[in-house]
Amino acid sequence: MMQCCEENRNQPLLKLWIGPLPCVLLYHPDTVEVILNSLKNIDKSYTYKFLHPWLGTGLLTSTGDKWRSRRKMITPTFHFTILADFLEVMNEQANILVRKLEKHVDKEPFDCFLDITLCALDIICETAMGKNIGAQKNNDSEYVQAIYKMSDLIHHRQKAPWLWPDLTYLLFQGGREHNRSLKILHSFTDKVITEKASEKKKHDERKCDFDSNCEPSGSKKRRAFLDMLLNAMDNGGNKLSYLDIREEVDTFMFEGHDTTAAAMNWAIYILGCHPEAQKKVHQELDEVFGDSDCPVTVHDLKKLRYLECVVKEALRLFPSVPFFARTLSQDCYIRGFKVPKGTNAIIVSYALHRDPGVFPDPEEFRPERFFPENSSGRHPYAYIPFSAGPRNCIGQRFAQMEEKAVLATLLRHFWVEANQNREELGMVGELILRPNNGIWIQLKRRTAHMS
């Protein structure tokens, strides 16, 4: 698909069939805008249906009034002050990662992909559910294995139209494994929600009893998204049901960890290939942190402007979600072409981000492209790693905070060298853009002021 867009860069759009589905591929800012800006064409495409058994119709997969009401209810849980509380979890997990990676300093190249991914998994588990599953220390857990199995199975099914009917799917081994993993995933979230709900009940009762002295003095309890979902209400004052909450928690688990994990891995890879840029990051880190080993604060994050440009440029070259799709609920016109209702519009951000008219020498890694003076006036739909418009990524600020905090912690300790060229990565655009061959790096220790 990526190659197809590249070869037809001068065409306004591409029409093709994927199995029985009529599709258009979009990879120009103005054509993408028509779809993403629309308040009507918000239905996800047919292949998202294979996420339903796991995620139900949570924020990612729902549509119409359900999506509108949920989006409104959940948006406040991503408020900046709440995100700031999550930074503590991000710092803790990033430090565990640093300790794990210590053993590789001045040693042979190693594949860091899983290490970074498990760090992202621990972060989302604790922030979404308030549960520390310690995946960084033990990745053999049934739940961790089931998450990866499930993502693989869903992707495989999306690519194979003969596996689309539920009945046929169940005849295959994949279908049976799918149901096994589903049980593990749901019983884990069920258990966590039940525990949290009963904790909340006890807490509310104590509060009614006497509205103070409930918590031991001085202890500040960490909030998780789940705590906020248990309190959330729609316009009519209705609370979310138990199943409503489960679909949202599962959605955060799915959408909120592989994406950030891939993004951090790609950023480490690309910095490992560009020592000049890495030196600038180190210099900035030294200016902000000096010799201290204090955890990263929100205030520090604001000062890491060059690192932010690195993160953005890495997501341009390697968008974690390389394409996403809508099914048109009404006819629309794109550059004068009538695209009928029912068509699947596939937005190929991987190709869009490589438009040489917007990003000259698109394959070059140049964080400077995102300096304010260089990005002002750029088409607002030319760079959309988090999608754009009303259905953009609700976790964007969370993800940016996590990426910067974890990368800053890693790079305060290590100098990174990458050991692969791009061809050796085995890049594949599945649900997530992944390096099939892993990310092989070497680490050297660094101390502040080395830069």
Ligand code: HEM
């Ligand atoms: C670098 C990290 C991330 C990237 C690149 C990313 C990218 C995206 C993209 C492209 C979409 C649109 C998908 C579509 O239209 O099918 C999306 C939607 C979404 N993302 Fe993210 N995401 C990231 C992190 C997160 C995190 C950390 C969370 C939650 C904690 C999250 C939660 C969601 C949700 C719930 C939606 C659906 C929003 C809606 O339809 O209203 N994402 N994300």
